[in-house]
Amino acid sequence: MSLLTRLPSSSLAHGLLTHISDARSSISPARALAQWHAYRAVFAAYGWTLCEVPPCEEAPDSVFVEDVLLYLPSFTDVPAALLLTRTPTPSRAPERVGAAAFASSLAASRGLAFLEMPEDAHLEGGDILKLSSSRTLYVGQTSRTSARGLAALRELAEPRGWRVLGVHIDKALHLKSAMTALPDGTILAHAPLLSEEARRLPRLREVHEAEGVAVVHLNRTATATAAAGEGSRTKGALLISAAAPRTAQMLREMGWHVECVHIDEFEKLEGCVTCLSVRMRS
Numbered sequence: 001m002s003l004l005t006r007l008p009s010s011s012l013a014h015g016l017l018t019h020i021s022d023a024r025s026s027i028s029p030a031r032a033l034a035q036w037h038a039y040r041a042v043f044a045a046y047g048w049t050l051c052e053v054p055p056c057e058e059a060p061d062s063v064f065v066e067d068v069l070l071y072l073p074s075f076t077d078v079p080a081a082l083l084l085t086r087t088p089t090p091s092r093a094p095e096r097v098g099a100a101a102f103a104s105s106l107a108a109s110r111g112l113a114f115l116e117m118p119e120d121a122h123l124e125g126g127d128i129l130k131l132s133s134s135r136t137l138y139v140g141q142t143s144r145t146s147a148r149g150l151a152a153l154r155e156l157a158e159p160r161g162w163r164v165l166g167v168h169i170d171k172a173l174h175l176k177s178a179m180t181a182l183p184d185g186t187i188l189a190h191a192p193l194l195s196e197e198a199r200r201l202p203r204l205r206e207v208h209e210a211e212g213v214a215v216v217h218l219n220r221t222a223t224a225t226a227a228a229g230e231g232s233r234t235k236g237a238l239l240i241s242a243a244a245p246r247t248a249q250m251l252r253e254m255g256w257h258v259e260c261v262h263i264d265e266f267e268k269l270e271g272c273v274t275c276l277s278v279r280m281r282s
């Protein structure tokens, strides 16, 4: 399991805002950096190998590396891939340059395909929700991911065994700002952030905090959790924002061990626990 992250830019406080009120003047770059290190440390404790995408100092939002690189596992003979996405936002476009060089060399060293979104196709990784249990990719149709982006991803993902479905989202920045999934395919979602179409997705489970929709599975099996000292009674470990205590409690009651991290400096920019990294589960 490898975790790709990208050091926050010192211009972080100038990042983009679309759907939430502006608290950018209160962002502390030092506190953001400490939170970023603490976030990575949780993954390291669960056995993830940490890999750093070279920083992109000129792009304030470059720490949200999930948007620029997508790991696409494969269920067929076609190799898994690292995909360089394509943002429609000019301020995030410079992020692609260093990410491309990094990803093409990582892909070559690991036997992965290195792919790139075509020039007319916009797509950000925050819009891609992978449900490995049903081999389904939900693709947010948002201001960042176009119909052409969805079509281009379908061309790349279907030969790798994925079913690709678009979901219209207009009350949140990305699809994964409104929902993420547990390993069994249960989708955690916050109703005020959902479109009518999103409300009809199967296996939705409501969470009552907006920050609670973003959850990352830290390990594959309960055995790995046991190795981390938790014992075998849990289903495994999940990572969630410290801003979602009620959701954390709900997940504990469902049988999960829950790790909470403070990421409020990134939440002020519509970031969450998923967008700060790319998880490569081989």
Ligand SMILES: NC(=O)NCCC[C@H](N)C(=O)O
Pocket: 015, 016, 017, 018, 061, 064, 066, 067, 092, 125, 126, 127, 173, 174, 176, 177, 269, 270, 271, 272, 274, 275
């Ligand atoms: N996948 C994500 O949720 N990314 C967060 C990106 C936040 C950044 N301020 C942006 O608007 O692009």
